[in-house]
Each structure stands twice: as C-alpha cells, then as structure tokens.
Amino acid sequence: MFTMGVDIGSASSKCVIVDGESKIISQALIPVGTGTSGPQRAVEAALEAAGLSQMQISHVIATGYGRNTFEAADERVSELSCHAKGSFWIFPEVRTVIDIGGQDVKALSISPEGALKQFAMNDKCAAGTGRFLDVMSRILEMDVSELSEQDEKADSVVPVSSTCVVFAESEVISHLSKNVPIPNLIAGIHQSAASRAANLMKRIGVENPILMTGGVANNKGVVRSLERQLDMQVKTSPYSQFAGALGAALIAQENHK
Numbered sequence: 001m002f003t004m005g006v007d008i009g010s011a012s013s014k015c016v017i018v019d020g021e022s023k024i025i026s027q028a029l030i031p032v033g034t035g036t037s038g039p040q041r042a043v044e045a046a047l048e049a050a051g052l053s054q055m056q057i058s059h060v061i062a063t064g065y066g067r068n069t070f071e072a073a074d075e076r077v078s079e080l081s082c083h084a085k086g087s088f089w090i091f092p093e094v095r096t097v098i099d100i101g102g103q104d105v106k107a108l109s110i111s112p113e114g115a116l117k118q119f120a121m122n123d124k125c126a127a128g129t130g131r132f133l134d135v136m137s138r139i140l141e142m143d144v145s146e147l148s149e150q151d152e153k154a155d156s157v158v159p160v161s162s163t164c165v166v167f168a169e170s171e172v173i174s175h176l177s178k179n180v181p182i183p184n185l186i187a188g189i190h191q192s193a194a195s196r197a198a199n200l201m202k203r204i205g206v207e208n209p210i211l212m213t214g215g216v217a218n219n220k221g222v223v224r225s226l227e228r229q230l231d232m233q234v235k236t237s238p239y240s241q242f243a244g245a246l247g248a249a250l251i252a253q254e255n256h257k
C-alpha cells in the first residue's frame, strides 16, 4: 500500500510517497508553491521517481498553506500535525522542532511518543522567514543557496537590527553603500533570522534534541547562528524540507488503515 503527502507552501511544493512500512519510496520538490503548477508537478515527479501511477496511491493528504486549493487530495491536515509526525519519523528522539519556511516560522514541542505538545507560530510578518532571506539575497545579487558559504567567511557580525523586511532591506542597502564586508553583513542577516527563531522557541521551552525543518534548514549559516544563540546543537536532515509532506504521507497511511 502506498500513500502520498503533498505539502503546498508559499515558496515550494513538496510530495512524498511512503509504503505500508513507513519507508520513503520517493520525494520531489518543485520550487514554486500555492497557485502555481508546482503541486501537480511535484506529484508527477514523485510518481515517476517511484515508478508508480496515481491509481496505485491509496490515500492522498494535502497540507501546507495551499492545501485547500489541491483538489486531488482525499483529506487535508494542518501543517502542525504533519510537521510533528514527519519530524518524529526523521528523528525519533526529537523534543523541539523549529520549522522555517517561506512565509512562517513555527516552533513545536514533541512528546517522547511523537505527539505535538505545544507550539508557537509567527505567520503575521516576514521577519525571520525564508522570504526575508530571499529578499536579502536579491539585494546582495546572489542566490539564497549561496548565503551560507559566504557566512562561513565572516570574521565579525554586522548587526541588522530592523526586524521588518522593508526596513531591514533599507538597512542592508545602507551597509552596502558603506562597503562593509559582504560575509559579515550576511552573518548579521542570518543572526537576525536566527534570533526570531530562538525567541519563538523560548516561548514553548527549548528541550534537547532540536531538529530544524523547512527550506531554511538548507541554510547552514542560519543553523549555526541559531546554535550559537541557544548554545545548543541544532540537527538537520536531508529530509528537513520534506517534513510536512512526509508527515502527511504517514498520516495518510494511518488513516487509510
């Protein structure tokens, strides 16, 4: 029996297929999200990689910001439940999850049995989200995937004190006009994002071990800055960005049974 989870975010669409033993059969990511062809393309890519047809999928759960627009879903489940489920599969010891996606930041505390105990969320402004980092990378004329490597070269941190993306954009432009070293400025941008995440985590109580999920987990500069601010280790996984879709596929399996 195969089930599918589709996570339709603001920035990307993810699809994961699992088998009856909770093993991942395939995963696909298309870097465009809700309101685009992304969800359908992610589904097609995951089916192709698995060598399966849609008919062979017993149950489909959609999650994420755009889940209500995905008509092919049998069910829709909240991102929080899916992230908790997916994170527990990735790392069963996990007690705190920090998820930084395209337009929100979520902190989750997880029980030893994998249940969601508590959460805190910022979905009201772009501060500290993937969108914040995307905007900053555009001003710096580089791809968001290049930020981490630049951050490694920093020898000090140029603080970016404005949390609002619009004001932070002006602040970064002003630093650029003063010719501050780019790696130090990027370290300041990462510190700003990580401090928003750390504050959110502290609201629910930070317990070890910590897993970071969402696309920003690919940005090791943010991960390292978060570790420094918490003085704790923050784990990531190649499946970090797929946590929501994976959780949806696993819940689909339980619900189908």
Ligand code: ADP
Residues within 6 Å of the ligand: 008, 009, 010, 011, 012, 013, 033, 064, 100, 101, 102, 103, 104, 129, 130, 131, 133, 134, 144, 145, 146, 213, 214, 215, 216, 217, 218, 219, 241
């Ligand atoms: P959503 O689920 O809201 O669509 P994601 O969890 O997919 O968002 O995260 C998208 C964000 O992840 C992007 O805005 C970007 O900042 C970040 N991101 C994605 N891929 C990378 C990468 N390779 N390196 C650095 N950051 C990345």
